[in-house]
Amino acid sequence: FLNKAFFHESVDSTNQYAKSKAMDFPGASFIVVADTQSKGRGRRGRNWESLKNTGLWMSLLAKPDINPEEAPKLTLIAAAAMAKAIDEVADCNVGIKWPNDLILNGKKIGGILTELSAEPGYINYVVIGIGINTKKREFDSELRDKATSLENELLDYKMDHLRILKVFVKHFEMYYNQFVKFSDIEAVLTINREKSVTLNRTVCVETGGETSIYNAIRLDEEGRLVVLDQAGTEKTIFFGEVSVRGI
Ligand code: BTN
Numbered sequence: 001f002l003n004k005a006f007f008h009e010s011v012d013s014t015n016q017y018a019k020s021k022a023m024d025f026p027g028a029s030f031i032v033v034a035d036t037q038s039k040g041r042g043r044r045g046r047n048w049e050s051l052k053n054t055g056l057w058m059s060l061l062a063k064p065d066i067n068p069e070e071a072p073k074l075t076l077i078a079a080a081a082m083a084k085a086i087d088e089v090a091d092c093n094v095g096i097k098w099p100n101d102l103i104l105n106g107k108k109i110g111g112i113l114t115e116l117s118a119e120p121g122y123i124n125y126v127v128i129g130i131g132i133n134t135k136k137r138e139f140d141s142e143l144r145d146k147a148t149s150l151e152n153e154l155l156d157y158k159m160d161h162l163r164i165l166k167v168f169v170k171h172f173e174m175y176y177n178q179f180v181k182f183s184d185i186e187a188v189l190t191i192n193r194e195k196s197v198t199l200n201r202t203v204c205v206e207t208g209g210e211t212s213i214y215n216a217i218r219l220d221e222e223g224r225l226v227v228l229d230q231a232g233t234e235k236t237i238f239f240g241e242v243s244v245r246g247i
Pocket of ligand 1: 013014016039040041046056059101110111113129132
C-alpha cells in the first residue's frame with residue numbers, strides 16, 4: 001500500500017514533513033526518513049532529540065478508510081510491527097509499554113507519535129512517527145536511567161536502519177491491511193499482550209492534570225488498557241498518558 005519513500009539528510013520533523021506533503025499526493029501512502037531532525041517532536045509537545053545518524057527517524061503517512069475513532073489502533077499496529085522488526089533484525093526481545101513506547105532491558109529505545117487529520121467520520125490522513133535509538137551513545141543525566149539504544153544494549157548489533165525499515169514495512173503492511181479490510185487486529189493484540197511491560201504492574205494514569213494509580217490487568221478487544229482501582233473496580237483507559245511504576 002506504500003507508494004513512495006522520501007529519504008532526507010535533514011528535516012525539521014519527519015511527521016511535519018509528511019503532513020506538508022499529504023495533499024501533494026492524493027490517495028497515496030508514503031514514508032519519510034531523515035538522518036537528523038532539527039525539531040524532532042515527542043508526545044505531549046516534548047522535544048525528541050534526533051542527532052545525525054544516531055537513530056531511525058521515520059514517519060508513515062496513510063489514508064485509511066476507517067472511522068477516526070479507530071485511529072489509535074494504528075499506534076498498536078505500528079508498535080507490534082516495529083517491535084517484531086527489531087526483534088528479528090537485532091535478535092532481541094523488545095517490550096511494548098502501552099500504547100506507544102518500545103522498551104529494551106527496562107529502558108526506552110523508541111517511541112511512537114501518531115497524529116491525525118480528520119473530519120467527523122472521515123480521515124484525511126494519519127501520520128505515524130517512530131523514533132528508534134540505534135547508535136551507541138551516552139545519554140544526558142536526566143535520560144540516562146530511562147533511555148537507551150540498540151547498540152548500547154546489544155553487543156552484536158550494528159546499526160542498520162534500512163533493514164529495520166524493510167522488515168517493519170513488511171509487518172506493518174500485513175497488520176494494516178488486515179485491520180483496514182477486515183477490522184481484524186487479533187494478531188496485533190496478541191503481540192501487544194505478549195510484549196507488554198505494562199500489564200500486571202502499577203500504572204499512573206494522567207487525565208486532565210490528575211494522576212491516579214491503578215493495577216493494569218489486561219488489554220481488551222479494542223486495544224484499550226483495563227485497570228483496577230484501589231477499591232478493585234475495573235476502569236478502561238483509552239490512550240491517555242500512562243506511566244508505568246517501577247520502570
Ligand atoms: C515519544 O515517545 O514521545 C514519541 C517520539 C516520536 C519520535 C519520532 S522521530 C520520527 C518522528 N518525527 C517526529 O518529529 N517525531 C517522531
